[in-house]
Structure formats: structure tokens, C-alpha cells
Amino acid sequence: FNSSGRRKKDKETWWWNEEVQDSIQRKRLAKKKWDMDRTEENRQEYKELQRRVKREVSKAKQKAYDELYTRLDTGEGEKDLYRLARQRDRDVKDVQQVRVIKDRDGRVLTSEESVQRRWKEYFEELMNEENEREKRVEGVNSVEQKIDNIRKDEVRKALKRMKSGKAVGLGDIPVEVWKCLGEAAVEFLTSLFNRVLESERMPEEWRRSVLVPIFKNKGDVQSCSNYRGIKLMSHTMKVWERVVEARLRKVVEICEQQYGFMPRKSTTDAIFALRILMKKYWDGQRELHCVFADLEKAYDRVPREELWYCMRKSGVA
Template sequence: MTGKGRELVDMMQRRKVDILCVQETRWKGSKARSIGAGFKLFYHGVDRKRNGVGVILKEEFVKNVLEVKRVSDRLMSLKLEIEGVMLNVVSAYAPQVGCEQEEKDRFWSELEEVMQSVPRGERVVIGADFNGHVGEGNSGDEEVMGRFGLQERNPEGQRLVDFAKSMEMAVVNTYFQKRQEHRVTYKSGGRSTQVDYILCRRCNLMEISDCKVVVGESVARQHRMVVCKMTLVVRKMKRAKAEQKTKWWKLEKEECCVVFREELRQVLGGQEVLPDDWTTIAKVIRETGRKVLGVSSGRRKEDKETWWWNEEVQESIQRKRLARKKWDSERTEESRQEYREMQREVKIEVAKAKQKAYEDLYARLDSKEGERDLYRLARQRDRDGKDMQQVKLIKDRDGNVLTGDRRVRERWKEYFEELMNEENDRERRVVEANIVEQEVERISKGEVRRALKRMKRGKAVGPDDIPVEVWKCLGEMAVEFLTRLFNEVLESERMPEEWRRSVLVPIFKNKGDVQSCGNYRGIKLMSHTMKLWERVVEARLRGEVSICEQQYGFIPRKSTTDALFALRMLMEKYREGRKELHCVFVDLEKAY
């Protein structure tokens, strides 16, 4: 697979393949990665020199992944939900004829376990290199295969047929009459065999309208791609419209800030002072932002994973494909050498293109403008490495998987209502405190300026769609308005209704069952203006409250890292002195 990812994507696009099972990836690790044009590879391997399996999905199916099971370097499966239909895709690589019998038995046992774990009502498609021949003809095996196999059946092929019978599967390749050349899946030297197969449930065989071997592709040297056309009967579902968002990030550019300020002044009739009414000014800011800065299309950004893919590389790969076709048809030593030469040429072109692209990237990252790109690329790489970037289905309290947006939303609502309103038995202590009555000072412009300076840019906005970048852009005009607004809130003890609304987003903790609500941390997206108000109040409280020295969290110039360092030093000293050290660790579940 090394260096072949973008070439595979190009082939899948030309051949209109949505899902592709790959074997012998020879990649170590268990990850997912984007390989260009929105396509994503889910893979699993143990040793770089042998085995390894994977599944490649087209962009529109990536978000449909519900579960990824990595069983071994010869077997993995994906569960997808497509318009209400559950589809399980299994990629498998059976041991070769010369492997130990124990390894073969283990593979078939694991494959049977995977099949038994799939509910009967769900569809299953297996794309695999079974390293066996089921043979031509189907006498006695009509229920699991057709007549259009190749050669004589061998023991590995018989085991595949027995597996299909026990699991009520069908060997799809053998049901469609094709020329012999379009049935050969493996070609090496003078040998032409059929070892790669697609299987599906017998009850779903009618959903497959065609299956054949694709001749003329040069991605793999010996194996050929087997393609089947499957039509799923799905229920019609309304597609959610992509949410358009104001491009507030443009306010980082001074020229955009100037235009935004001038447009806002004109809308307000040339005033230098913002009106006191929050509802009015919030509406004006949103409308001005959309007009001046524009809105996003809501579509996915261009995939930058294979930015090195250029015209020279594409032309080289096209010449390699033509050389492969020529060798397949002529089978002469001259055509073979020509094909081998084209393979070397493509490798050189890819290496040159990658080197040039990386040099340009490093030059950009080394500049002042590229500092933020470095973090953006790191976040993008982290997201691409995850199997699922969003979870569509969730389990109820009894462990049953819920389908449908409405039922999933209701489950989240139920879970967070219970979590946030839970009452625990505790000892109630009545502490006598002296009541201090004094006049609360009005909020000053200096307090607002300091709070505004501490607010970070680039954070997700709340339901009011007004980020802190707006107030930073408006400068002193914003400070004066916010000071008046905060004093009004302080005196009236009432805040704007928009501040009361928030969006609750569940964030997976990256451990445990991905479909269990208990493995998520709830994050609230709130109004940035309200958070600015909270900063002002918090600064006043910190000036009045005395916090003990042992508190390390949420304290300026302190971190829990300091406490961990002190604890490790304490442990080392006790170990050196051969003394006992007793520690108590208390983990508050869902403390925040």
C-alpha cells in the first residue's frame, strides 16, 4: 500500500467504486487515514512485511461508519448505516496453501465469530483473498455458488464452500457468466487462477446485478480487482442542509476589520456609540458580518492529504496502465520489461512530487503566517486517524441501539437531564457566616478591557453567533458598550434571553464503547459575550476569595503538572530512604 493510496483513489473514481476491501497492505498499526479526494482507509496490521487488511470508503460513506472491528492482521470489519440499512463490510486474507494448519483453522474460526456477531437482519458483504479455488461447476452446491468458477476445486476452496453453506452465504463471482479472462483474479507468470471472491447473504443475492474482474489496472502487480454492483433498497430520508456559518475568522485581517467597522457605523447612521439595546445591536452585528465577511458554503473543504498529486504523476500512472494492458495482451518479454520500467518511472515521479510538495509545505510552516497552519495540520491529522469523527447511533439505558435522529436526540436529552440533576446523599452542614452588606461597585472599562484581552480567538460560537473577535475588532467602541451592558445586568439582575441558550455537544473520551452515553463528556457552547461577563465577575471573586496553596487546578501560573512532579519527587525520596509512603487517590466521576 505504501505510495499507492492516491493511485487507488484515482482507480476507484474512474471505476465508480464506493467501497473497496484491500489485502496485503503490509502497514503496521490500527488506524484510519485520508488518502485523497475524501476517500478514507481503515486498516489493521501487525508486521510491515506481511499480511494486513483494510477497507477504503468513499467520502459520502465515511460519516456512516458505526463500528470498526479489527480482529487480526488477516481480518477486520466495518458496520455502516446507509439510509436506515445496516451493512457490514468484511475484509479478509486467508492463509496461503503452505501455511500451518493451525493458522488456517484460527482464521476460519475468527471469520465465523465475526459472522455470528452480525444480527440476521443486517446485510453482510465479504471481500477477500481466500487463496483457494472453488472450481468450475456447482453440482451439489447450487445453494451457495454458481457455475462460473475456474479450474478444479482444492481443499482451501472446499473450506470456503463449507463456510458459505454454514453461514448461508453465496459466492457472488460464480453466478455471473463472463469470459475466462474476466474471471481470473490472480495472474503471475504462466499461472492464471481465481482466488479472490465476494460473498453476500443468500437472501440478498438478488440485490447484486453484476460481478466481474476488472482487467487493465496496474495498482497491484498480480491481483486484479473484483467488482460487484449492489443496489440497496432504502427508505427515503430527508438530507440535512449544511449549516452556513459567517466567516468571522476574517476579522483577524486588519483590512476586513476596517471594512466591518465602517459598515457597522453606516448601518447605525454614522454613530460612534453602539445602542444600549442588546437585541438590536446583536441583530445588526450578525447581518453586517454576513454582508461584509460572507458565509461558508457548508460543503466539505478540499482534501489536502495528497496535495502532491500533480499532472506529471497522473500521466506517468496512465502510461503504466497502458503498459500493463499491453503486457496482459502480448505476454512477451519485451512488454514485460516495458511494464517494469514504467513501474520504476512512476515511483520516481511520485517521490519527486512528494519531495517538492513537502519542501513548499515546510517553507510555509517556517514563516510567521504558517504557525497556525502547523496546529491546524496536527488537528486534521488527529481527526483523520480516528475511525469515527461523529457517532450517528447511540444505545439506550438497556444497551439497545437506537436509530433515527429523533430517538437519538431524546436519549441524549434523557442522559444529560439525569446527569445534571442527580441528587446524592450527603451530610448537610450549616455554617454560620457573617452577612456583609455593602454597595457593589459599578463595573469599570478597565475590568472589561482586561477580561476582553484574556479571551481567546478561534473558539466555537454559541447560539447567538457573535464571537469575541467582533468585540476585539470594534475596540474602544465595544468596551464602552459592554461596560454599559454589564452594569445594566448587574443592577437589574437580568441578562439577555439569548445568553440563556446554549448548545450541548457530547465529546467522546476515546475509551470504552463509542455508542454508550456514559463515555462522553458534555461541552456547552455558550454566548461569548456572556463568557466575557463571567470573566469580569470571576476576576472580582478571585480578588475576594482566599484559595489554599494546595490547589493547583484553575490557578494562574500553576498546573496539575506541578503537583504530579511533587508527588513523584516525594515517592523517590521515600524509596531512597526505604520508608513506606501511603497515598490516597480520589477520582471524582463526572466532576465537571
């Protein structure tokens, strides 16, 4: 580690193959042999193997790059290119190699155990903290009604909406597996989801996830507050969530001014509308006051009680 707590960068070996490995092993044995008996014959053998290693490394790199360039010319290669660029950006900043963090008092923690404790403490506080608000007095009775079983067409649509190439959670089953299985996967998932629906209990595996802190590229790299927590969850559970979300969108009314997380809408549409409004006021030489509100940790501090209240009020069973 260096003074900032970053791991020293390793040499790139993604092009490594068995021929390179074998040549390096032979060179190491020849070096030991020459160290033990420094004859001219042993020295020449070692020098020859050094040259051989360089040739094998050069061949391996050329072969790996040729295969890479061939793949980049395909549709899948475009995705690989984006991943490579993103990884290269992280490597340059060396952010993902940070292995130390500060506690709440600013002291630097270096041991793996203390760093893990600090992350646990930080995320527990973050995810159980709510913004100040007035407690709701009125209540809404729970909605009791018969719920239709999950249909195969709902599962098909949910699978189609799932993106490939995403990191998996503890289940270690990527959505690509379900997509490759086709109709067999649709039948199995439909049966599984209906069992979850009828029992009102989800699999224990779905309750666990891997939480990965991602640096926001601003502020102190050793401060937990400058990281965004990304949860790697079971892809099977995500398919279930897609099915439930599609049903919720049919019964929950959302105002027209909501642009984020809405189908066929984007925040860029709202920006465009605001720019048009600003131009009209500018042309008419009239005053226009714009207010931009940014709630700190908005998604982390959503009051869960309010979510249940809103769903019950909307008639969600």
C-alpha cells in the same frame, strides 16, 4: 452508514474551486450526450473532457497545497497545523461521524429524533445528579452590600485573557469581533455589563447554549457515558464571566495545595513536588503511602447549594 453506525467517509474536496466545478459539469453533459448518441465524435469529446477534469483537479490541488504551505510558515499557520492534525486524528477514528447511540437498556437507536431524545435524557440526568452527602443544617444569611460598577479596565483585561479561534455559541459573535472594535467594544461592553449588574438579570440569549458530545476515546462509541459534553456559549457572556471571576479571586481565599485552575500554577507542579517527596522517602528508606482519588463525574455532580453557601460564607454579595 456501516454496521457500527458510522457515516461512510466522504472524499476530501477542501481544494475544490470554480474551474473544477465547471469542468465536471461539462464532462457530465458530454457523458449524457454520448449515452444518448454513441457516435465517435461524442465519445472523443467525452474522453477529452475527462482528461481536462483530471488536469483541473491536479492544478487546484497543487494551488491549494501551495497556499496552505505558505500559510503554515506564519505564526497563524502553527495554529492551523494543530487544528489540521486534530481534525485528521478525528477523521482517522471516524468518531465524529457516529450517528447512532444506545438507550439506557442497550438498544441501538437509529432515528435522528430518538437519538436526540436520548442525548437530552442523558444530559438532564447527568447535570441534575449529585453525589451522596449529608445535608447542611446551618445556614448563612445573604450578604447585602453596595457593589461597585464594572470599570473599563476590568473589561479590557477580560478581553485580553480571552483566547481567539474558539467555537461560538448561539450568539454567533466571536470574541475576535470585540477585539477588533477596540475601545468602542470596551465602552459598549462596560455599559452592557453594568446594566446586567444593576438589573440583576442577564440576557435570555446567555441562558441558551449548544451542547456538543465529544468522545473520550475509550469504551463503547455508542454509549452516552463515554462522551464529554462541551457547551458552546456566547462569547460575550464569557467576557462577563471573566470580569466576575477576577472580582471573586480577590475576595475568596484558596488553599496553597490547590493547583488546578490557579494563575501561575499547574498540576505538573504538584506532580513534581510529589516526586521530590517520594525520592526523599526512598533515599531515607522510609515507607510512603500515596492515595489518588478520582471522583466520577466530579464537575457534573457539584452540589449547587454548597456553591451558594460557600460564596455567602466568604462574603460574596
